[in-house]
Amino acid sequence: xxxxxxxxxxxVIALTPVIALGTATAAKAESSVQLNQDSIQALQLLCxxxxxxxxxxxxxRAVLIFPNIVKAGLVFGGAYGEGEMLQGSKVDSYYNTxxxxxxxxxxxxxxxYIVFLMSGSAVKYIHDTQGWEIGTGPTVVVxxxxxxxxxxxxxxxxxxxxxxxxxxxxxxxxxxEGTKISRINP
Numbered sequence: 001x002x003x004x005x006x007x008x009x010x011x012v013i014a015l016t017p018v019i020a021l022g023t024a025t026a027a028k029a030e031s032s033v034q035l036n037q038d039s040i041q042a043l044q045l046l047c048x049x050x051x052x053x054x055x056x057x058x059x060x061r062a063v064l065i066f067p068n069i070v071k072a073g074l075v076f077g078g079a080y081g082e083g084e085m086l087q088g089s090k091v092d093s094y095y096n097t098x099x100x101x102x103x104x105x106x107x108x109x110x111x112x113y114i115v116f117l118m119s120g121s122a123v124k125y126i127h128d129t130q131g132w133e134i135g136t137g138p139t140v141v142v143x144x145x146x147x148x149x150x151x152x153x154x155x156x157x158x159x160x161x162x163x164x165x166x167x168x169x170x171x172x173x174x175x176x177e178g179t180k181i182s183r184i185n186p
Contacts, residue, residue, distance in 0.1 A: 032084075032091075032094065035067075035082060035083070035084055035094065036084065036091060038067040039065040039067050039083060039084050039086070041067070042065055042067035042112050042114065042165070042166070043057070043063065043065055043086075043114060045165070045166075046114055046163055046165050050163065053114070053116075053163050056116040056118070057116060059116075059118065060116040060117055060118055061087070061117050061118060061119060061120055061122070061123050062085050062086065062087045062092060062122075062123045062126075063085065063086045063114060063115070063116055063117065064083060064084075064085045064095065064114065064115040064117065064126070064181070065083045065084055065085075065086065065112075065114050066081045066082070066083035066095075066097050066112055066114070067081075067083065067112045068081055068110060068111075068112055069081030069097060069110065069111055069112060069113065070108075070109075070110050071099065071108065071109050071110070071111070071171060072107070072108040072109075072171075073101055073105045073106065073107065073108075073171065073173075073175070074105070074107075075102065075103070075104075075105065075106075076100075076101070076102055077099075077100070077101040077102070077105055077171075077175065077177075078098070078099060078100050078101065079097070079098070079099035079101075079179075080096065080097070080098055080099075081096065081097050081112075082094065082095070082096045082097075082184065083095050083096070083097065085117075085126070087123070093127075094183065094184050094185065095181050095182060095183055095184060096181070096182055096184050097179060097180070097181050098179070098180050098182070099177055099178065099179040099180075100177065100178060101175040101176065101177035101178075102175060102176055102177075103173060103174050103175030103176055103177075104173040104174050104175065105171065105172065105173030105174070105175045106171075106172060107169065107170045107171035107172055107173075108169050108170075108171065109167060109168060109169030109170060109171045110166075110167075110168050110169055111164055111165065111166055111167040111168070112164070112165050112166050113162055113163060113164045113165070114162070114163050114165070115160050115161070115162045116160060116162075116163075117159065117160050118158065118159055118161065119159050121159065122159035122160050126181075130182065130183075131180050131181065131182040131183075
């Protein structure tokens with residue numbers, strides 16, 4: 001009986017992030033004014049603290065900004081956030097990012113990420129697709145401190161460079177996950 005109750009409790013806890021994720025995607029998108037403010041603030045902070053990001057920003061064709069993503073999981077997990085694409089200083093369109101995962105994982109965290117789109121073909125691909133799955137389409141390089149030190153004008157050869165920032169909380173484990181980015185109307 002104790003094992004049955006423990007299994008039921010573990011199942012409810014594991015499914016809570018997935019249920020919350022479904023509720024978040026059904027909820028009305030953040031106001032575009034607030035999303036614009038949060039996105040510009042996140043971009044300015046990243047460029048101020050990371051010279052490589054500032055250089056990529058000035059060279060990019062467009063920038064996809066997700067200022068706040070919330071992720072949680074216990075065996076099953078999920079993440080959700082809203083963002084926008086800037087071309088120059090103008091908002092091109094709004095997007096959400098949804099991640100689902102399964103594996104040995106537990107915890108919750110929030111973070112943001114910014115993707116610098118370096119080619120016209122990368123921007124066109126995002127415009128032309130109904131939903132973009134990371135791992136398909138443009139080649140995305142996740143930039144950490146080691147890669148950032150080695151990037152220069154002669155080594156910029158990929159379609160997109162992603163920076164993860166402002167991580168808070170703790171998420172531990174090994175999991176299989178997939179991320180999809182889709183256009184929304186806030």
